[in-house]
Amino acid sequence: NAGVTQTPKFQVLKTGQSMTLQCAQDMNHEYMSWYRQDPGMGLRLIHYSVGAGITDQGEVPNGYNVSRSTTEDFPLRLLSAAPSQTSVYFCASSRAGSSYNSPLHFGNGTRLTVT
Amino acid sequence: AQTVTQSQPEMSVQEAETVTLSCTYDTSESDYYLFWYKQPPSRQMILVIRQEAYKQQNATENRFSVNFQKAAKSFSLKISDSQLGDAAMYFCASSGTYKYIFGTGTRLKVLA
Numbered sequence: 001n002a003g004v005t006q007t008p009k010f011q012v013l014k015t016g017q018s019m020t021l022q023c024a025q026d027m028n029h030e031y032m033s034w035y036r037q038d039p040g041m042g043l044r045l046i047h048y049s050v051g052a053g054i055t056d057q058g059e060v061p062n063g064y065n066v067s068r069s070t071t072e073d074f075p076l077r078l079l080s081a082a083p084s085q086t087s088v089y090f091c092a093s094s095r096a097g098s099s100y101n102s103p104l105h106f107g108n109g110t111r112l113t114v115t
Numbered sequence: 116a117q118t119v120t121q122s123q124p125e126m127s128v129q130e131a132e133t134v135t136l137s138c139t140y141d142t143s144e145s146d147y148y149l150f151w152y153k154q155p156p157s158r159q160m161i162l163v164i165r166q167e168a169y170k171q172q173n174a175t176e177n178r179f180s181v182n183f184q185k186a187a188k189s190f191s192l193k194i195s196d197s198q199l200g201d202a203a204m205y206f207c208a209s210s211g212t213y214k215y216i217f218g219t220g221t222r223l224k225v226l227a
Binding site for chain 2: 033035040041042043044045048050056058059088090092094101103104106108109
């Protein structure tokens with residue numbers, strides 16, 4: 001039972017490079033989201049999706065793109081990495097109903113360092 | 116807009132004692148849910164307890180319980196009989212339409 005799978009676990013980028021963080025879930029969850037975790041800032045919502053073909057911005061969307069072509073996958077793209085994007089990134093999903101009472105299921109996170 | 120505030124960056128508790136972690140929230144949603152998550156050093160996010168806002172009864176899960184004060188928008192977590200394995204970051208979160216919003220976390224240290 002895989003749950004939410006994130007790859008890679010660690011990544012080092014140079015300023016200006018691009019990359020995609022992968023996220024896949026096998027629980028048929030409608031809702032998927034990306035967070036970044038920084039010391040003293042908690043988890044901040046970057047982007048979220050309520051179903052295939054539907055995405056929207058969270059609290060800190062600048063510098064990140066997402067797409068949701070299938071229910072299972074929700075990749076996060078950094079088009080031109082900046083040192084300010086050094087962080088731990090979490091993907092999370094839930095069996096969202098109309099009132100979002102389902103808890104989030106998290107991946108194990110990706111530690112990204114931009115030099 | 117939803118906001119979640121955890122005003123205690125760090126707390127300490129003696130093993131076997133009781134500790135309470137504070138959380139306040141604000142939301143314009145009429146229907147919402149509240150959660151506490153634990154993050155041990157492994158970085159994994161683990162659901163501790165969940166509270167439906169329309170229920171007055173406080174949720175309980177073994178040694179973990181909440182004190183939910185809806186009018187005050189307060190949602191504190193009580194850990195009884197603290198164990199060394201309870202040492203972790205604890206995050207309070209609220210969910211409403213389309214979004215789950217987290218607080219900044221409280222680091223709990225358990226002293227032997």
